[in-house]
Amino acid sequence: MNEKEVAEIRRRFRPEKSNIAYIRGCYVNDKREIVSEFRQSFALTPQEESEKLLAILKRTLSGTLGKNLIDIDFTTRQVVDSEEHSLLMELRNSSLNNEEAAQALFQRIVQSLSIEGHYVILLAYDTYDVPYRSKDGEQQEDASSEVYSYFLCSICPVKMTKPALSYYVNENMFHNRKEDWIVAAPEIGFLFPAFEDRSTNIYSALYYTRDIAENHQEFVDAVFHCEVPMPAAEQKETFESILGETLAEDCSYDVVQSVHGQLSGMIEEHKANKEVEPLVLSKTAVKRVLESCGVPEERTATFDEKYDTVFGADTELRPRNIINSKQFEVCTPDVTIRVNPERSDLLETRVIDGKKYILIRAEEGVEVNGVQIHIS
Structure with missing residues (x-):
């Protein structure tokens, strides 16, 4: 994917643009155990919280191409007959509703990923009516060239905040703010399938890593069974x-x-x-x-x-x-x-x-x- 294509999909993660119906995922503790699973409807989520969820997901498409955002290319054999590609296709085709496929992905991630502390795995499915773009570059919003359906996976550390002193304006008083767990920006994630030439490419995925010194090869091998370039x-x-x-x-x-x-x-x-x-x-x-x-x-x-x-x-x-x-x-x-x-x-x-x-x-x-x- 190029910068324009990434930017076009990033713009999907706004309340007025997104067709995401719900977020599903799981919470993993520091012993690599899934301690809870969740499925949260966007329609029932307060606007402020849904905007923050979209902002977190959007971060999975941030950074520099070739450094933070890396193209993952599947071989023809993988697309035709491989467990890893079939799993991703099933998740996408079922709009993340296939429970067995979701559990299989969670297990692949948990068993292969080595990051310290607690984290959450977030999955979001979206459909995008790709506006037709004429040869002169003009975009026609009322004309769709195809429907691009995809899902995004974000893996976010859950960190403990420090206790602090807060000032409450309504009470005109200071109170201690207790320590609490917060969801941090994604450490790694991916988009599948890729959006190339403004169209669906099931032969490719876009992989994200926050740290340009670490590409998490074990995770990539478990989820995609592909080699990734040397970290930037x-x-x-x-x-x-x-x-x-x-x-x-x-x-x-x-x-x-x-x-x-x-x-x-x-x-x-x-x-x-x-x-x-x-x-x-x-x-x-x-x-x-x-x-x-x-x-x-x-x-x-x-x-x-x-x-x-x-x-x-x-x-x-x-x-x-x-x-x-x-x-x-x-x-x-x-x-x-x-x-x-x-x-x-x-x-x-x-x-x-x-x-x-x-x-x-x-x-x-x-x-x-x-x-x-x-x-x-």
Whole structure:
């Protein structure tokens, strides 16, 4: 799914847009035991509470594509004949009313998921009359191209609040607020089936993880029986490691600055062109970036080998996962320097009298601990 498609489904989670009739789910304690199950009608739920429930569900479609939101692709064999896909289809086709299927999903989640503390599993089913969109992009609300039916699963930690002192305006008095259990934002979840090309795609699901350093492979394997990409945080760390090992003594400030600049430029250009599909780079494209930054051929050959070993030859990387285009950082064991990426030219490295230095060009507006100083 692309950003526009995700945004279109996110807009469904408003009281005036949603066709969700009820929320069903279960409560799991810290011993991985289902202690209660529930089925709550939206029609009988006070508006304030239903809005909060929709807001929690909506968070399962938040974050960055490729980092928090990851496409899960099923093979043709899985779609034709597999327990995991049949279970998801049964839940969707029965509007979450198949008790046996719901119990099977709960058990798969509980037995595979390792998160600390208590949590709730929330399931919501919705149908969306997809408005027809003409070739010029105009949307016609009164013309539907198809009905997209799907369900969303959100797994939310339940956390204990701290006791506090509250002021009650009506009584004009202070009272102790007791500690209580609250449902937090989703830790993980998924949408099935995917909404691609503004249509139903039963060959795909959209998986959500709040933590970009953790993809919960055991959960994904139990529910989807599919591989997921390396977590985004690990992709960045791995790419930086490969780059440093590949370039070795040729890994200068100028080269790293140039690589960061080129990848940032690609991200900005993609954004400016309002491209619908996410920006991805093949191994060949990454090598071309290195070559244009002056990396010798023998170094790019080494990079080629390491890339195959760590990522896989056919793996495509998203530039947003391997660099932070909004930040340029230089670190030593004792000092960290953060620079506007557009002004990374203000830094340079130099050896003076046999000692290594990082030099920062400074003109006006230099402050130390909030005090403006003069350099003379």
